[in-house]
Structure formats: C-alpha cells, structure tokens
Amino acid sequence: MVTDHRKLPRRRGDALNDAIYRATLDELAEVGYAKLTMERVAERAKASKASLYRRWPTKMELVHDAVQHVLRGPMTPPDTGSLRDDLISLLRQSAEMLTGPAGEALRGVLTDALSDARRTAELRARSHGSGLRMVETIVRRAAARGEIDESAITPRRLEVPLALLRHHFLFHGVPVPGDVIGQMVDEILVPLFKS
Numbered sequence: 001m002v003t004d005h006r007k008l009p010r011r012r013g014d015a016l017n018d019a020i021y022r023a024t025l026d027e028l029a030e031v032g033y034a035k036l037t038m039e040r041v042a043e044r045a046k047a048s049k050a051s052l053y054r055r056w057p058t059k060m061e062l063v064h065d066a067v068q069h070v071l072r073g074p075m076t077p078p079d080t081g082s083l084r085d086d087l088i089s090l091l092r093q094s095a096e097m098l099t100g101p102a103g104e105a106l107r108g109v110l111t112d113a114l115s116d117a118r119r120t121a122e123l124r125a126r127s128h129g130s131g132l133r134m135v136e137t138i139v140r141r142a143a144a145r146g147e148i149d150e151s152a153i154t155p156r157r158l159e160v161p162l163a164l165l166r167h168h169f170l171f172h173g174v175p176v177p178g179d180v181i182g183q184m185v186d187e188i189l190v191p192l193f194k195s
Contacts, residue, residue, distance in 0.1 A: 024066035033108020077134040083142035095176040
C-alpha cells in the first residue's frame with residue numbers, strides 16, 4: 001500500500017533532506033544504484049516526487065549528495081608520525097567506507113557520469129575534495145618532519161593515493177585487502193613522494 005504523503009505532517013529543510021538521504025541510502029543498500037528510482041526514494045522517504053526533483057533533477061545528483069551527507073562526519077587525516085602509516089590508515093578508512101552504500105553509490109555514479117561529458121562536469125563540480133585535502137595534509141606533515149622534500153608535493157602526486165584505491169575498488173570490488181593497501185603504499189606511494 002502506498003502512503004499518501006499529503007496526509008502526513010509536513011517536513012521542510014533539514015528534516016526533509018535527512019529523510020530523503022536516509023531513504024536513498026536504504027534503497028541503494030537494498031536494490032543498488034542501477035535499480036534505484038526517484039519514485040521509490042520518494043515513497044520510502046514519505047515525500048513527494050516533486051520535492052525530490054526540485055532539489056535533485058537527476059538520480060546521480062541525489063545519490064552523490066546523499067553519500068556526501070553521510071561522509072561529512074568527523075573524518076580527519078591520520079597523524080601517526082609516519083608518512084607510510086598515515087597513508088595506510090587513510091586508505092584503510094577510505095576502503096571501509098567503500099564496503100557500504102557509499103561504495104555502491106560511487107560505482108553507480110561514476111558509471112552514470114563517465115558516459116556523458118556534461119554529467120562528468122557536474123560530478124566534478126559537486127565533488128568536495130575532502131579526500132584530496134586529507135592526502136595533502138598528510139604529505140605536508142611528512143615534509144615538515146623532514147621525511148620528504150616539499151618539492152615532491154605536486155597536484156598530480158596528491159591525486160595518486162585515492163585514485164589507486166578507487167581503481168582497485170572499481171575493477172576488483174570490495175573489500176580492498178589490507179595487503180593490497182600495504183603494497184600500494186610501499187611500492188608506489190612512499191617512493192613517489194620520496195623521489
């Protein structure tokens with residue numbers, strides 16, 4: 001039986017957004033990105049389809065924002081005192097996030113966006129860059145400790161840690177094994193920043 005959202009107490013702002021985000025993540029966990037529909041999210045959130053489409057014209061935008069909303073928690077860059085250990089810790093935290101609805105969402109959003117230049121540009125514009133900022137914090141701390149030279153910190157090198165993790169996730173799935181993360185760090189990342 002479908003609930004008539006018009007007979008429910010009216011929610012606005014954060015309360016409505018939170019219900020929609022939760023419904024989106026629940027749908028992702030239940031049916032995956034490919035089968036997720038705006039109609040089912042609206043029904044699950046006990047909201048109107050119009051309220052979804054007003055805020056998010058596409059499924060990609062809705063899913064991206066729902067995942068970003070969940071991931072905006074207090075994740076801070078690890079600070080173990082070692083570049084190697086900080087990178088391993090960061091990649092492990094990131095890999096753990098990929099095992100839940102965030103991973104399913106990332107896979108779907110990337111598949112959806114990469115087939116369309118306009119959507120790719122939208123996705124790039126919507127990305128917050130928090131992962132990149134954490135990598136930069138980690139390597140700048142390593143430079144301040146004298147582990148690496150400041151000249152090793154370049155925009156392209158900063159992209160490599162999370163790009164490696166995303167690549168492994170997209171082609172091999174989850175979970176990303178700890179030994180694979182160790183190999184990424186020992187064979188690629190530490191040498192990259194020490195060169």
